[in-house]
Amino acid sequence: MLRVIRQTLLVSLIVITVAVASFHANAADFKREVIYQIVTDRFFDGSAANNNPSQSPGLYDPTKTNWRAYWGGDLQGIQQKMSYLAGLGVTAIWISPPVDNLDANIRDRSNNTTASYHGYQARDFKRIEEHSGDWVAFDNLVSAAHENGIKVIVDFATNHTNQENAGEFGAFYDNGSLVGKYTNDSKGYFNHNQNISNWDDRYQVQYYTLFDLADLNQESATVDEYLKASAKLFQDHGVDGFRLDAAKHVTWGWQYSLVNSIYSYNDSFVFGEWYQGSTSDPLYHDSYKHANKSGMSLLDFPLNTAIRAVFGGNAKFSEIESVLTTEAANFAWDRDLVTFIDNHDMSRFLSVNNNQTRLHQALAFILTQRGIPSIYYGTEQYLVNNTDGGGDPYNRPMMNSFNPSTTAYSLINRLSTLRRNNVAIAYGSHQQRWMNSDVYIYERKFFGNVVLVAINKGSTSAEITGLSTSLPVGIHKDYLSGVLTGTNISVKAGTSGDNQVTTFSLPAGSVSVWQATEISGSPEVGSIGPIVAQPGVRVTIAGKNFGATQGTVKFGTTSAKIISWSTSQIIVTVPDVSSGLFKLTLTNSAGVVSNATQFTVLTAKLIPVTFTVNNASPTQVGDYIFLTGNTVELGNWATTFDGAIGPMLTPNYPNWFLNVSAPAGQTIQFKFIKIAANGAVTWEAGANHSYTVPSSGVGRVTVNWQY
Ligand code: NOJ
Numbered sequence: 124m125l126r127v128i129r130q131t132l133l134v135s136l137i138v139i140t141v142a143v144a145s146f147h148a149n150a151a152d153f154k155r156e157v158i159y160q161i162v163t164d165r166f167f168d169g170s171a172a173n174n175n176p177s178q179s180p181g182l183y184d185p186t187k188t189n190w191r192a193y194w195g196g197d198l199q200g201i202q203q204k205m206s207y208l209a210g211l212g213v214t215a216i217w218i219s220p221p222v223d224n225l226d227a228n229i230r231d232r233s234n235n236t237t238a239s240y241h242g243y244q245a246r247d248f249k250r251i252e253e254h255s256g257d258w259v260a261f262d263n264l265v266s267a268a269h270e271n272g273i274k275v276i277v278d279f280a281t282n283h284t285n286q287e288n289a290g291e292f293g294a295f296y297d298n299g300s301l302v303g304k305y306t307n308d309s310k311g312y313f314n315h316n317q318n319i320s321n322w323d324d325r326y327q328v329q330y331y332t333l334f335d336l337a338d339l340n341q342e343s344a345t346v347d348e349y350l351k352a353s354a355k356l357f358q359d360h361g362v363d364g365f366r367l368d369a370a371k372h373v374t375w376g377w378q379y380s381l382v383n384s385i386y387s388y389n390d391s392f393v394f395g396e397w398y399q400g401s402t403s404d405p406l407y408h409d410s411y412k413h414a415n416k417s418g419m420s421l422l423d424f425p426l427n428t429a430i431r432a433v434f435g436g437n438a439k440f441s442e443i444e445s446v447l448t449t450e451a452a453n454f455a456w457d458r459d460l461v462t463f464i465d466n467h468d469m470s471r472f473l474s475v476n477n478n479q480t481r482l483h484q485a486l487a488f489i490l491t492q493r494g495i496p497s498i499y500y501g502t503e504q505y506l507v508n509n510t511d512g513g514g515d516p517y518n519r520p521m522m523n524s525f526n527p528s529t530t531a532y533s534l535i536n537r538l539s540t541l542r543r544n545n546v547a548i549a550y551g552s553h554q555q556r557w558m559n560s561d562v563y564i565y566e567r568k569f570f571g572n573v574v575l576v577a578i579n580k581g582s583t584s585a586e587i588t589g590l591s592t593s594l595p596v597g598i599h600k601d602y603l604s605g606v607l608t609g610t611n612i613s614v615k616a617g618t619s620g621d622n623q624v625t626t627f628s629l630p631a632g633s634v635s636v637w638q639a640t641e642i643s644g645s646p647e648v649g650s651i652g653p654i655v656a657q658p659g660v661r662v663t664i665a666g667k668n669f670g671a672t673q674g675t676v677k678f679g680t681t682s683a684k685i686i687s688w689s690t691s692q693i694i695v696t697v698p699d700v701s702s703g704l705f706k707l708t709l710t711n712s713a714g715v716v717s718n719a720t721q722f723t724v725l726t727a728k729l730i731p732v733t734f735t736v737n738n739a740s741p742t743q744v745g746d747y748i749f750l751t752g753n754t755v756e757l758g759n760w761a762t763t764f765d766g767a768i769g770p771m772l773t774p775n776y777p778n779w780f781l782n783v784s785a786p787a788g789q790t791i792q793f794k795f796i797k798i799a800a801n802g803a804v805t806w807e808a809g810a811n812h813s814y815t816v817p818s819s820g821v822g823r824v825t826v827n828w829q830y
């Protein structure tokens with residue numbers, strides 16, 4: 124009898140599973156996706172016609188022995204492998220910068236002759252690189268991806284054009300017409316400074332030159348408009364997201380306005396490459412302030428360091444747990460961070476530790492943890508080349524097999540399905556349940572949805588006693604069916620919501636995944652995107668149990684216009700409320716109110732404005748000048764590091780400046796303050812300054828500190 128009920132339940136669960144899996148999440152709801160990162164030139168050659176194009180002949184090596192030449196991979200090739208990618212279970216591809224790149228071979232900093240096969244030396248942000256294809260090939264790729272339920276993210280490098288001292292000397296074009304060159308820059312399209320030497324200096328990282336790459340001046344109205352128009356062009360061609368290259372090196376204030384421009388134009392997911400080794404990095408605080416304020420996500424470099432140390436080496440699991448705890452406290456949405464084991468800038472995992480079991484564990488970890496996993500192409504085929512330790516360019520081999528029956532391939536597929544079907548992973552909270560140097564058992568929970576994961580990276584089995592869980596009472600089978608030699612567990616009723624797992628032995632080198640989903644319940648919000656926007660911009664709210672019948676969504680007490688409503692995803696527009704922080708809640712058709720999430724309503728779309736204050740109050744080491752003012756964009760007169768705008772920069776002490784994103788067309792009131800190292804605040808004297816932000820383009824305002 125019991126068995127019959129169980130089977131009926133199982134059958135209805137399978138039906139629910141299928142319904143959820145076929146649901147296509149909006150791009151602004153990205154947390155359940157799994158990204159696959161592709162270096163286009165190194166994936167698959169789909170068209171021989173573009174291998175040695177007439178625009179830039181001689182950069183192609185058909186023998187694929189010169190690692191710094193083009194090898195033939197192209198957009199057509201990715202398109203042709205779409206069913207392989209769909210079978211892998213990835214739901215988004217991030218492709219290397221597709222824009223037209225440098226047409227010449229140049230000497231890199233180590234004096235190697237190199238072509239721009241990787242895409243990071245742009246010459247025309249409105250055209251597609253001729254080795255990769257053209258706009259038709261791009262459109263065909265996007266359509267094929269979308270037909271397979273796969274989103275497309277482009278790598279977007281706004282910091283620079285191409286090398287300033289060789290080749291094309293930074294020249295860039297607008298759909299074929301020359302805009303400017305670094306060497307003859309009368310219009311000020313570039314910053315002309317030396318290479319960055321102090322990577323912790325806020326002025327240097329934003330305004331100095333990154334590896335000889337001609338540094339674009341985004342405060343130029345022409346450059347600002349050009350880059351934003353390029354992003355819109357890609358959105359018009361159907362892309363779902365952007366990976367912002369070198370986000371730490373792009374003018375931060377301007378970057379807020381870029382992100383705002385992307386979100387205002389269409390639904391999108393935006394994440395930046397803010398390189399940092401750990402949460403102790405001197406600019407770590409700036410990184411999360413930037414993410415929280417702009418609403419863009421970041422690649423999770425601190426977690427990457429810990430993953431490589433723990434799975435690639437002998438570090439203890441506490442190293443990972445500590446990064447998760449710190450980032451959870453700092454990031455408004457740690458569940459949006461993009462997690463990864465390796466990428467095109469570091470040696471592949473198998474170069475660090477040539478152990479496929481450990482690679483499987485690391486993969487299982489990112490696929491069952493918070494954040495959006497990004498899997499570097501070829502990981503599922505154990506692709507690796509160890510020349511010179513396997514760093515750049517040897518971490519970018521040609522994909523050499525497309526075998527759908529590797530363990531990694533099926534593991535990724537299986538766990539990607541779980542991420543779709545059990546939102547505890549993507550939307551839930553994290554709890555460490557049992558840990559020692561080699562064993563890590565963690566639980567993710569989103570109201571009644573639970574996923575419990577146990578990893579033993581050690582070489583001996585571990586006796587697990589006293590393990591508590593939110594999983595319901597009963598036998599729980601390993602969701603991976605023993606693919607990573609996992610085991611089943613038995614859960615008995617425990618006290619105060621903590622059920623007890625019967626003592627069991629966790630096999631050496633194994634991963635087990637146990638899970639349960641809630642079938643009904645009250646409406647629960649697990650994601651919103653974007654988290655910052657002005658009235659009129661579309662916002663996607665995702666979660667569960669919203670009900671099929673439309674209810675209401677409120678920003679504070681004001682109802683938002685509903686564009687679409689389904690039981691797991693709602694799209695609304697930001698209502699016409701005054702700017703500030705709002706609690707966003709939804710009420711289902713039966714009147715049940717959801718949990719609340721926080722949303723920042725901007726005054727208007729963002730325009731980059733450069734503020735300068737001359738002869739500011741004297742500062743000691745550790746003191747900084749900040750800007751504060753009367754709108755949410757200017758911090759609503761806040762006087763703390765996180766609340767005020769800054770720190771400002773002082774290449775010409777005691778004059779300070781900062782590029783800031785301000786509300787278009789608004790007359791703003793502002794003042795400058797000094798925040799001392801100990802937090803003490805000194806205000807400038809006199810009346811507030813006043814300025815009317817232009818309604819488009821860029822702005823500039825200079826005042827003297829009032830004594
Ligand atoms: C970071 C990219 O990931 C790297 O590959 C590139 O060379 C630099 N940014 C410069 O664009």
Ligand code: NOJ
Binds near residue numbers: 322371398399
């Ligand atoms: C550290 C810098 O912070 C980062 O931005 C840069 O890409 C690397 N150094 C290059 O080594």
